Amino acid sequence: MRVIIAEDQGMLRGALSALLDMEDDIEVVGQAENGEKALELIDLLQPDICLLDIEMPILTGLDVAEQLVARRYACKVVILTTFSRSGYFQRAMRAGVHGFLLKDAPIDELSAALRRVYDGGRAVSPELAISLWEAENPLTDREREVLKLAGEGLSAQEISGNLHLSAGTVRNYLSEAIRKLDAKNRIEAIAIANKKGWLD
Amino acid sequence: MRVIIAEDQGMLRGALSALLDMEDDIEVVGQAENGEKALELIDLLQPDICLLDIEMPILTGLDVAEQLVARRYACKVVILTTFSRSGYFQRAMRAGVHGFLLKDAPIDELSAALRRVYDGGRAVSPELAISLWEAENPLTDREREVLKLAGEGLSAQEISGNLHLSAGTVRNYLSEAIRKLDAKNRIEAIAIANKKGWLD
């Protein structure tokens, strides 16, 4: 099978390519260090499978996966990510990816997963079963935007200017976000939301 | 040369081990997924070099490096890290490590660096030259502690209880940290300090 690898961390990308290339039935035909380059390569090389990291510059792996669906490419997608954030997993499932692996898994799982996906199956890291039961992001779009800006240190005033809302409204959104996340103040709310991957 | 690898991300650890083991002159004699395990393995196996990730559970790679110096082990240290945070690099240099590589570098650099260090040399990723000129952490110990707790959402009151200080003193430390980091409020200060790796 013909595979391309998109992963921004050079060492991991190189190591995975080298190892996968040693398998008789796997050929790594391209490597990308960001999502944009990945899309170009997929367009150019029409691989069977692309292995996508999520956190990459320009376009994330999830962005790429969604693009592939929108453009109706045959290329199957296996996501490879560090964190088992519920938000990531849910978005990946909605994009119809075929595999979702954690970088924590042993390497053997990687080639096994690629084969399973190549044969039309699905492959999900077992640790992720838990994520299925994790809470979905309870924040509305507005609450997310506001909380994200708050995380950069902006005051309610500044946020209101930024989003064309009134300062009071911003405080209401923040208050609501704090309540939903069961936090004591905006800072804890930011920490909690970040840990769950709800601000990306 | 006999090497042990400490890296918490299973896939990278496995991939690096496999690749390094293929080199004729390198033998990976042990793997650890956290700093504590790494120390035990080094004690048990007395390798020539240990390859240490920084961000690991229980003990970080820098903690391990400092322990090795304190215990006067012969084992040389090569740090492998994601971010070129100035704080990390400076602490590593103070601990007398022999190599400091970025996970962004190509894999070829890894075996090359191990050989150079094994032969008594030093190996530092070229991108890190920049870090030498980056600002040193301007925060005092107290300011760091206070800011770190603030980052978890604790109020000045709660922090004061935690560190056995008065609430007023805590606010003074926070105020000072905010001034030093040129931030508008504690939240921006937390964001800035985190980005520079000054809270670890």
Add this chain to the structure above:
DNA sequence: TGTTTCGCATGACAAATGTCATATATATGT
């Protein structure tokens, strides 16, 4: 010894924050 610095503390004050009750206009569903 005296002087300076450092770590910690206090009090006062303005500004920002978090909470609530309430209001309006638009959209949605029946």
Add this chain to the structure above:
DNA sequence: ACATATATATGACATTTGTCATGCGAAACA
């Protein structure tokens, strides 16, 4: 058409935050 939900806004209030001036004892140092 009517009821309901949603997005946004306001005002009032107590609490927390950020700043600053100042005080005190211990360590460092001349």
